[in-house]
Structures are given as C-alpha cells and as structure tokens.
Amino acid sequence: MHLILFFIFAALCLAGAVNLLLQTHPINSALSLIVVMTSLAVLYLLLGAEFLAAAQVIVYAGAVMVLFTFVIMLLNAGREERTLGSRAARVVGFPAVAAFLALLATVLLKAHGLGRAAMQEGVTSTDDLSAVLFTKLLLPFEVTSVLILIAILGAVALTRHGDGERSASK
Template identity: 80%
Template sequence: MHLILFIVFAGLCLTGAINLLLQTHPINSALSLIVVMTSLAVLYLLLGAEFLAAAQVIVYAGAIMVLFTFVVMLLNAGREERTLGSRVARILGFPAVTAILAVMATVILRSEDLGVAGLRDRITTTQDLSAVLFTKLLLPFEVTSVLILIAILGSVALARQGDGKTRVNIGRTAGK
C-alpha cells in the first residue's frame, strides 16, 4: 500500500515538476506547481507528518499558489519565448546541475544506516509538534510573526501605486 501510494504520488510530483519546465505559459506552470505541492503533502502524510501535510495544502497549495496565480492574472503575463537560457547557464549551469545531482545521488545511495518507512510507523501528531514549538522554540516562533508582519508591510509598500513619475512612465509605454 505504502509502495503504491509512494509510486503514484512521487510520479505525480515528478510529472508536475517536469511539466512546470516544459510549459511556456506561466499559468500552466503555476497549476502544475500546485500538483507538485499537493502530492508532496500526501508524501508528508506517508512519512507521518500530519500537521505538515495539512500546512502544506493550506499554506503552499492554498495561500502561496493563489498569490502566484493572482499575480499571473493581474499582470496578464503572456507566453515566454522558449530558450535554453543564457550562455552562462548553458556553459556553467547544466554541468553544475548534473554534478549536483550525481553527488547527491551517490551520497544518498551510499549511506547505509537509512531506515524504512511503512504505514504502521508512529505518526507525529500536532500535539507532539506544538509541545516542542511552544516550549523550547517559543522565541523563534514569535520572531516569525514579526517577520510576517514586516513582509506584509514591505509588500504593501512595494506594490502600492508609486509617485506620479512611474504613472507617466506607464502611460508612455502603453502609448507605444
């Protein structure tokens, strides 16, 4: 059962990620990223992280990706031209990616003391998680809320309609 679920959702995950790369329209990429995140939530559940599975669906697939699709629709982003990246990306990037993947795969495959995962494993409940989060790590948790507050203020300040100069600029580009 675990094997079947893993194969199905890992396959969905990889298909979504590859589809993200192949699609030329940003909205299609955003929708395939939602598929990736939802199937990752199922994989978290298989690994016994129930709170994170819920948070993944709510925060990532819900909040963040809605923000992404909203911005794609707001900016009316068109198709991108299909290229293979810049010259630097071709010369340095692709060999570097291959090397990173090779190194990571070698390290992972050679490590011997890794365990197994099954459906009968212990599940980390939300209670276990919050017991640590609200006793040992209370200060980082509260600092995170300050971080979120700063992010809200910063995004409002950045995305607000600017001064008159930018508006004239937009008018000029639209008139071209």
C-alpha cells in the first residue's frame, strides 16, 4: 500500500516538476507547481507528518500559489520566449547540477543506517508538534510572526513606491 502510494505520488511530483520546466506559459507552470506541492503533501502524510501535510496544502498549494496566479494574471504575463540563456549557466550551471545530483545519488544509494518508512509508523501528531513548538521554541515562533508582519509591510511599501515615483515624475 505504502509502496503503491509512494510511486503514484512520486511520479506525479516528478511529472509536475518536469512539466513546470517544459511549459512556456507561466500559468501552466503555476498549475503544475500546485500538482507538485499537493503530491508532496501526500508524501508528508506517508512519512507521518500529518500537520505538515495540512500546512503544505493550506500554505503552499493554497496561499502562496494563489498569490502566484494572482500576480501572473495581474501582470498579464504572456508566453515566454526561449533564448539560449547566459553562458555562465551553460558552462558552469548544468555541469554543476549534474555533478551535484550524481554525488547525492552515490552517497544516498551507498548509505547505511537509513531506515524504512511504513504505513502508520512513526506518526507525529499535531499534539506532539505543538507541545514542542509552544514551549521550547516559543521565542522563534513569535519572532517569525514579526518577520511576517515586516514582510507584509515591505510588500505594501514596495508596490506603493512605484505609484509614488510615477506620480512624482508626472
């Protein structure tokens, strides 16, 4: 059961990621990224992270991707034109990616001591998670809320700044 679910959703993940690269229209890329994120939520559930699976769907597949599609539609982003890209990307980038993947693959396939994941084993309940989050890690949690507040203010300031400049130049 675990094996079947893993293969279905890992395949969906990879198909979505490859589709993200192949599509030329940003909205299609955004939709395939939603597929990747939702399949990742199922994989989190298989690994026993139930709260993170819910948060992945709500925060990533929900909030962040709605923001992306909203901006794509707001800016009326059209089809991208394919160019050759920079020389640095061709000369350094792609070999570096290939080397990185090969290195990780050899390390992971040779690794000993990595366990196995089975259904309903090692499940972390939201209870356990919140107990640690709100006792030991309360300060980082509160600091993150300030960070998000600053991010909201920054986003508003950035988008308003363009208006001010334009009206000042007129």
